[in-house]
Amino acid sequence: MRMTRADVPVPLVRSGEVASRTAIRRANLGLVLRDLNTHGSRSQTQLAEDLGLPKATVSTLVSELTELGLVYQTDATRAGAVGRPRQTVELRGTAICGLGVELTATDARAVALDLRDDVLLDRSIAIDRADPDTVLDAVAALIHDALAVLAESGSHVLGITIAAPGQLDRDAGVIRFAAPLGWSDVQLVDGLISRLNADVPPMRIDNDARLGAVAEYAVARTEGIHDLLYVTGGLGVGAGILVDGQILRGAMGFAGEIGHLPLGRPDLPCPCGRSGCVEATVGVTAFLDTVSDPPHAVRDLDQQMTDLRTRADAGDPVVLAALGTVGQGLGVVVGMLIDVLSPRAVILGGYFSYFGEHLLTHVRGAVEARAIAGQAGGCDIRTSGFAFTGPARGAAHTALEALFTDPVACMEHASS
Amino acid sequence: MRMTRADVPVPLVRSGEVASRTAIRRANLGLVLRDLNTHGSRSQTQLAEDLGLPKATVSTLVSELTELGLVYQTDATRAGAVGRPRQTVELRGTAICGLGVELTATDARAVALDLRDDVLLDRSIAIDRADPDTVLDAVAALIHDALAVLAESGSHVLGITIAAPGQLDRDAGVIRFAAPLGWSDVQLVDGLISRLNADVPPMRIDNDARLGAVAEYAVARTEGIHDLLYVTGGLGVGAGILVDGQILRGAMGFAGEIGHLPLGRPDLPCPCGRSGCVEATVGVTAFLDTVSDPPHAVRDLDQQMTDLRTRADAGDPVVLAALGTVGQGLGVVVGMLIDVLSPRAVILGGYFSYFGEHLLTHVRGAVEARAIAGQAGGCDIRTSGFAFTGPARGAAHTALEALFTDPVACMEHASS
DNA sequence: GTGAGTTAGAACACTAGCTGAACTAACTCT
DNA sequence: AGAGTTAGTTCAGCTAGTGTTCTAACTCAC
Numbered sequence: 001m002r003m004t005r006a007d008v009p010v011p012l013v014r015s016g017e018v019a020s021r022t023a024i025r026r027a028n029l030g031l032v033l034r035d036l037n038t039h040g041s042r043s044q045t046q047l048a049e050d051l052g053l054p055k056a057t058v059s060t061l062v063s064e065l066t067e068l069g070l071v072y073q074t075d076a077t078r079a080g081a082v083g084r085p086r087q088t089v090e091l092r093g094t095a096i097c098g099l100g101v102e103l104t105a106t107d108a109r110a111v112a113l114d115l116r117d118d119v120l121l122d123r124s125i126a127i128d129r130a131d132p133d134t135v136l137d138a139v140a141a142l143i144h145d146a147l148a149v150l151a152e153s154g155s156h157v158l159g160i161t162i163a164a165p166g167q168l169d170r171d172a173g174v175i176r177f178a179a180p181l182g183w184s185d186v187q188l189v190d191g192l193i194s195r196l197n198a199d200v201p202p203m204r205i206d207n208d209a210r211l212g213a214v215a216e217y218a219v220a221r222t223e224g225i226h227d228l229l230y231v232t233g234g235l236g237v238g239a240g241i242l243v244d245g246q247i248l249r250g251a252m253g254f255a256g257e258i259g260h261l262p263l264g265r266p267d268l269p270c271p272c273g274r275s276g277c278v279e280a281t282v283g284v285t286a287f288l289d290t291v292s293d294p295p296h297a298v299r300d301l302d303q304q305m306t307d308l309r310t311r312a313d314a315g316d317p318v319v320l321a322a323l324g325t326v327g328q329g330l331g332v333v334v335g336m337l338i339d340v341l342s343p344r345a346v347i348l349g350g351y352f353s354y355f356g357e358h359l360l361t362h363v364r365g366a367v368e369a370r371a372i373a374g375q376a377g378g379c380d381i382r383t384s385g386f387a388f389t390g391p392a393r394g395a396a397h398t399a400l401e402a403l404f405t406d407p408v409a410c411m412e413h414a415s416s
Numbered sequence: 417m418r419m420t421r422a423d424v425p426v427p428l429v430r431s432g433e434v435a436s437r438t439a440i441r442r443a444n445l446g447l448v449l450r451d452l453n454t455h456g457s458r459s460q461t462q463l464a465e466d467l468g469l470p471k472a473t474v475s476t477l478v479s480e481l482t483e484l485g486l487v488y489q490t491d492a493t494r495a496g497a498v499g500r501p502r503q504t505v506e507l508r509g510t511a512i513c514g515l516g517v518e519l520t521a522t523d524a525r526a527v528a529l530d531l532r533d534d535v536l537l538d539r540s541i542a543i544d545r546a547d548p549d550t551v552l553d554a555v556a557a558l559i560h561d562a563l564a565v566l567a568e569s570g571s572h573v574l575g576i577t578i579a580a581p582g583q584l585d586r587d588a589g590v591i592r593f594a595a596p597l598g599w600s601d602v603q604l605v606d607g608l609i610s611r612l613n614a615d616v617p618p619m620r621i622d623n624d625a626r627l628g629a630v631a632e633y634a635v636a637r638t639e640g641i642h643d644l645l646y647v648t649g650g651l652g653v654g655a656g657i658l659v660d661g662q663i664l665r666g667a668m669g670f671a672g673e674i675g676h677l678p679l680g681r682p683d684l685p686c687p688c689g690r691s692g693c694v695e696a697t698v699g700v701t702a703f704l705d706t707v708s709d710p711p712h713a714v715r716d717l718d719q720q721m722t723d724l725r726t727r728a729d730a731g732d733p734v735v736l737a738a739l740g741t742v743g744q745g746l747g748v749v750v751g752m753l754i755d756v757l758s759p760r761a762v763i764l765g766g767y768f769s770y771f772g773e774h775l776l777t778h779v780r781g782a783v784e785a786r787a788i789a790g791q792a793g794g795c796d797i798r799t800s801g802f803a804f805t806g807p808a809r810g811a812a813h814t815a816l817e818a819l820f821t822d823p824v825a826c827m828e829h830a831s832s
Numbered sequence: 833g834t835g836a837g838t839t840a841g842a843a844c845a846c847t848a849g850c851t852g853a854a855c856t857a858a859c860t861c862t
Numbered sequence: 863a864g865a866g867t868t869a870g871t872t873c874a875g876c877t878a879g880t881g882t883t884c885t886a887a888c889t890c891a892c
Contacts (some may be wrong), residue, residue, distance in 0.1 A: 019852045054844085054880055056880060254758040257758075469850085471869085472871080
């Protein structure tokens with residue numbers, strides 16, 4: 001927590017939103033959950049220190065959360081130091097979860113996360129590139145099965161978030177245009193809901209790169225990192241930007257559309273009709289075209305990338321050269337984004353995440369060559385630990401997000 | 417206000433900050449001031465609707481602000497419609513003001529704004545490019561005179577913000593590196609305070625482009641625009657980014673450093689030692705080099721730009737061609753920033769602001785040629801109405817900002 | 833093993849400030 | 863002149879944060 005009792009010149013309620021009576025409680029309840037989620041189980045006294053609230057307030061907050069069934073207190077009989085041993089307040093894991101589903105051109109993946117960020121479920125199905133209707137049938141079946149499994153394990157699904165590439169209308173639940181899928185104006189949410197039972201949890205969609213960034217933030221926030229840039233590499237290349245822990249969507253909701261910036265090799269044509277696009281240079285298709293002859297189909301990317309990583313580790317010059325090209329191209333983009341956004345960390349996801357230092361060396365080199373505030377500015381550049389599961393994980397986090405904003409309302413709905 | 421009573425599914429207190437009892441009041445008092453500042457004088461009933469608060473609460477808030485001397489109520493005897501005529505709550509203008517000072521390589525300018533955004537003072541002095549000590553003497557004299565004038569008019573100066581180019585350490589009040597000034601590691605705040613009386617209002621520094629963006633936001637927010645990109649053209653080229661009304665600084669505080677992105681003419685050398693920098697292509701030096709032979713000194717930019725605007729209006733092919741080059745170069749950068757940030761508006765400040773459509777046509781053309789979500793995405797591209805006074809105005813706004821966050825604390829200090 | 837010291841957490845009285853309802857004020861319209 | 867309408871204030875009520883106090887549960891020293 002950045003806000004401790006010591007440094008309170010800053011107002012406790014952020015300006016911009018009206019502070020009402022009931023809202024205070026809900027916000028503070030959510031903050032306790034958030035602190036436990038970020039920093040792990042801790043005692044009431046620690047919570048009070050973290051949040052800058054008096055112990056008395058924390059005591060009532062914890063007891064209310066206990067009644068809601070969201071936390072429980074353990075008799076921490078282990079006592080190291082002097083004084084009464086602290087009981088730890090712990091998040092009740094299985095009670096509530098969020099379901100995230102990522103949709104790509106090659107597969108769909110469902111991940112369920114509980115309050116403790118534990119993975120309750122992770123399954124994926126292959127998608128044969130096909131018309132939206134067929135794909136939606138398959139995705140609906142995936143969701144149906146996932147919901148059944150979660151219901152059986154006694155976990156209440158708070159919400160479902162679908163991660164999809166391209167430009168989306170979040171309010172309408174519609175994919176406006178997604179080049180990797182070859183779709184335009186597909187009613188995703190309505191299509192899925194009509195295929196499922198009526199009593200399906202609230203469903204939303206969001207951009208895959210943005211949700212990938214959310215997944216990374218769940219880790220980064222524990223390190224005190226609140227400004228990060230996530231770049232995903234797949235058929236498309238997109239960025240998810242987090243500023244002070246908030247997703248940057250922009251006024252039109254299109255922020256992070258870096259796939260078609262004219263920063264790639266000028267001669268390379270892009271399916272979008274132009275040339276020089278980032279996507280055409282560092283997208284997975286370009287990479288696979290370089291390393292595999294005859295050209296391989298874009299299928300089972302996880303297996304392919306694991307194999308290529310093995311080849312890279314073994315010193316395969318073709319793979320290493322391709323990674324050099326990709327790393328250099330990526331470094332140019334990342335360097336510019338660092339100058340524009342000044343993030344604390346850059347995390348490379350998707351297929352980039354398989355290659356660690358093989359790739360990072362080139363990216364860092366290109367960044368240091370141009371960026372004003374590159375490595376010197378204290379910006380870490382690393383690969384994601386989530387490989388291709390990032391967006392689905394982030395989607396699951398997002399589906400759970402409401403709980404941290406208003407636990408009371410969420411649990412009211414949950415019980416009914 | 418985006419938050420009205422109708423759309424209150426969103427919680428009233430933003431999560432992320434602890435909500436304490438006293439903080440509620442201070443936040444709500446500030447919100448009333450902000451609403452009056454943004455939307456002009458209005459009745460208590462209108463305020464209640466804007467803020468989503470009950471009339472009773474607004475009533476007590478207004479009376480407390482009246483006691484603080486920040487607002488007054490007029491007997492609005494004019495009655496158009498049926499019912500009791502509404503009294504309007506108005507901001508008391510002259511009571512409190514913020515002082516903004518911009519420091520450039522050619523001059524220093526002081527602007528004082530009151531609560532109503534009225535300009536209480538606007539004066540500038542020429543600066544002969546010289547060592548920091550000499551410049552600080554002159555700036556201190558400017559501030560001294562400005563404070564004297566404001567004191568005489570009975571306006572309490574809440575704070576002083578200095579706008580400076582380059583990379584700054586805001587906490588330390590130090591200019592780390594400012595290429596346009598040729599300075600590095602200059603103790604700006606300490607240097608000025610030691611030259612002034614001890615009882616000078618709190619002084620801060622911030623980046624000129626960011627403050628220029630703040631000045632634009634004071635206008636844009638009245639149109640419901642909360643995501644904007646400001647690009648300033650001077651000796652340096654920088655960007656100020658506002659996301660959801662908040663300044664984007666980034667983790668390191670270097671966000672918006674677009675002057676040395678490698679997006680300019682690749683052959684043009686830049687004083688920074690590299691080539692292809694944006695600054696070297698669209699900075700004022702490059703522009704002046706193109707339009708005036710023999711090369712003119714960079715002095716009295718306002719007069720020079722006004723003259724060049726006149727030449728452009730008269731159809732001078734040299735000036736129009738130069739504007740075409742600058743507009744094209746700027747459009748490439750702006751187009752990329754639009755894809756990354758998805759702002760609602762892009763505002764061109766500094767010397768760009770003098771040329772209106774002469775420049776905008778080319779910028780828009782370049783943006784539409786590449787950006788995914790350019791004009792089609794609903795992003796306005798326009799020139800600033802503040803010319804070279806933008807950063808100083810924004811600095812004055814920033815100096816006043818504390819009042820909207822915690823009016824009570826500010827007025828306590830003011831009276832003592 | 834007993835009391836002093838220490839830390840954790842709950843209980844309680846207190847209070848700031850939001851909130852709904854009732855009430856007064858000031859006007860228009862018929 | 864009275865009914866209707868809208869604005870703003872007053873007041874009682876209640877929610878929830880806050881400081882203090884108290885109890886619980888431990889360690890440590892003698």
